[in-house]
Amino acid sequence: MIIFGISYQLIGFCLSRFTFIRSVWGKHNISKVDQHILNCSVMFNNANSLPFIFVLALVNTGEVFDEMNENPEELAIAYVSVFLLPTRFLFWSYSLYVFKYRKDDEEEEPVQKEPVKKEMETRELLDETSLDELDRDEEPVRLVLKKKNEKPKEPFPLKGLLQSIFSPPIIGMLVGLMIGLITPIKQFLIVDPPVIISIFSRVLETFGGAMFPVSMMILGGNLYNTLQQSILQQKQSDKTQQGTYAQAMYWIRANLIKFNHPFAVLMSCFLKLVMMPMIAVTLVLLAIKVKLIGHTDPILLIVLMIEGATPCPMNLAIAANLANKPKLINTVCEIMLFQYILSPITMSICATGFLSLACRITGNCNLDNIL
Structure with missing residues (x-):
């Protein structure tokens, strides 16, 4: 699971880097920060909320997994939780670093001629x-x-990198991991806690259950602010565009995509929602071929393939908020808006295919009960 999580992110990073080259798209169309945002939107995925929803829906499909001795729901949750470990660490460290400590073109002083x-x-x-x-x-x-003409060499922001690596989300993840690995602490805090500890555990469990609704509220608030900013831009825009292509681009900029290059947003959605699921299936089949993973557990195969088909994480908007850059937040939320509009369609199609493929590979479930 850990190898697959890191592999998905490395492949997504390479895809985005080779796709969104500034010299090809034009530096006036994609800035440095836009490039970082597009990289994050393809590189990282929603590894917790959406996989839980789709995987649990698949394992509860009729009597497909009745032949398995294990509880499929608990097994799916365990696989998704293990997949989260490397992906969350890389997400928070990389996204906070590039959002907070990497300068945009507009922040560089122009050369005076x-x-x-x-x-x-x-x-x-x-x-x-x-x-x-x-x-x-x-x-x-x-x-x-x-x-004035010489560009000063920026020192490597080691302090910023360390702050990104040891951010509160990563510290919390490491603390939870240590509690789970150390048996006496796990027994005292989770398995059989005393009354006082049990009260705090239930409070934390309640807050943990609110994670997904709060994330959706934050995403909705950011999208609302993005739409408000786009309305202001539309009122202040110039409508003196000429030519069919220019008019079409102006209409798209004025009504649909206002903070990003339209083709960059479409390419981001294509790479994340079409290319990455195909790559996930290829990696799973290759891993079975070289005997890196077994071919008898359909739950494992479904989780691995579903994780590769999810859109960018909702925490991307939180990372943009922590950077405290309004333009960055609008750009991130606009890309997330289109990915999350298209993801229910693409993920539903992929999930059906993944379920059928996993059952055919393993032969450990009832194919007659899928439809």
Whole structure:
């Protein structure tokens, strides 16, 4: 499970890096931050809420898994939980780092070219002046121009990287992992807690159950702010576009996609919701071929394939909020909006195919009860 989680993210990163090349798309169409956002939208996936919903729906399909001795629901939850470990660590460390500590094009100071023009005019007007005196007089100007034209080398933000790696979500995940691995602590806090600890455990369990609704509320609030910003942009936009292509692009920008390049959003949805499920199936079949995983557990195969078919994580909006950049939040939420609109269709089609494929590979479930 851990190998598959890391593999999905590495493949998604490579796909996005080779697809969203700024020199190909144009630096005026995709900024550095836009490139980081598109990378995160393809690289990471919703590894907890949506897989739980679809996997539990699949394992409860009629009497498909009645021949299995294990409880399929508990087994599916265990597989999804193990898959979460590497993916959440990489998500929070990478996303917080690129969102908070990587500069955009707009944050870089533009090179001033006016002093160079004034220097050339000075040379034309002062023909009678000695070149040596002119060079001596212009030496301070040249030094200033050289300093302005040279881009300062940014030091590697080691402090920011460490803060991203040891962020509160990752610390909480590591603490929970240690509690689960150490048997006495697990027995004292989870399995057989005293009365006082039991009260806190139930409170934490209640808050844990609210994770998915709260995430949806945060996502909805961010999408609402994005739509409000897009309405303001539409009122202030210029409607003097000419040409069929320009008019079509303007209509898309004015009514549908306002904070990203339209083709970049469509390509992000295609890579995440079409290409990644196909890659997930290929990796699972390849792993069975080389005997990396067994071919007798359909629940395991379904979880691995479903994890590769999910859209970008809802926590991407939370990571954008933590960066405290309004433009970043609008850009992230717009990409999430289109991925989550299309994901119920693509995931439903993929889930049906995954269930049939897993049962045919393992032969450990009743194919007659799928339909």
